[in-house]
Amino acid sequence: MKWLPKNLSLLILLAIIIAGGISYVAQPLVHASPNANSVIINVFTILTGFLFAIMALFANVEYDSSVNWRQLEVQESINQSRFDKLHFLFYLYLAVLIFVFMAVLLKDNKQYQNSLFLVCLEYFYLWLTSFSLMMSISLPSKLNTFRKNKFNEAIKDKRPQP
Template sequence: MAIAVSGFIGYRFQPMVANNPNAVNTVVTIFSILAGFLIAVITFIAEPTLQQARTWDELQRMKDTVRRKLIRQKLLFFLYLLTLGIALAMFLTPPTMLELLKWLQTVFLGLATFVFLASFSLPGSLMKIQMERYEAVLQDSRPKVVADAKKAAEQVKKRNR
């Protein structure tokens, strides 16, 4: 759905980007800020897993999950950079190459729309990371009597199944 919307917007609204450096500068500024924010998110992704895991086996089981999260954020970061690269190409393309410029503007606007829509997942990702960190610290600071009671309740549940 996001790809279809982005393609439509890129094609339909390309004339609004043509000869409008303010629009391009606004998009470049937004994606530069988002790229910095995303780097911060990427640096925190593995931390909750490292705090949560108690053994080597647990770390090994969680490795694929951490890798998937990192790959998703890395892809988004590269899309930010690609959007910025296309903006640079638009500025460097001579005005005499009208067809190339029009094509670059269409791709720029479509990609910017797609990446913008994909960025709506960032706050949720950051919130999830922070909650995982919170849960790990909560688990570490849980009084022994509470931890023992929880283990006992889990063992009873397993036996009753």
């Protein structure tokens, strides 16, 4: 994704602001819809399962034993960085599910149906939903890069040298 800025902090700040705008616009619509929470729960349950499978894929990392210890440490730090990002996304997805579940419970209780607490909870989980989806945008690209790197490692010793 060459069009993305190199500064990750700027991207995260932009995602936070955009997620706030989405949350602000979507909250009244979600509050009025009886099915919106179910859709969010279904989508994030599927995403959580998918991400768990990806984490299992990344956890099965083979190290090149032909390199020296410094190169192995570099490989490990790269793999740990990837895994940390996936962990973060996984916990974001779980947080979305937890907060939506709380909102569903409160919405079913007549005492809290139109309370300020429920409205704030809806704003928050919609922000969290939007933010986590934006953080997931680069996941397919990361998977493709991971696949290419694994292929290049597998073929590097077998390729004829010029």
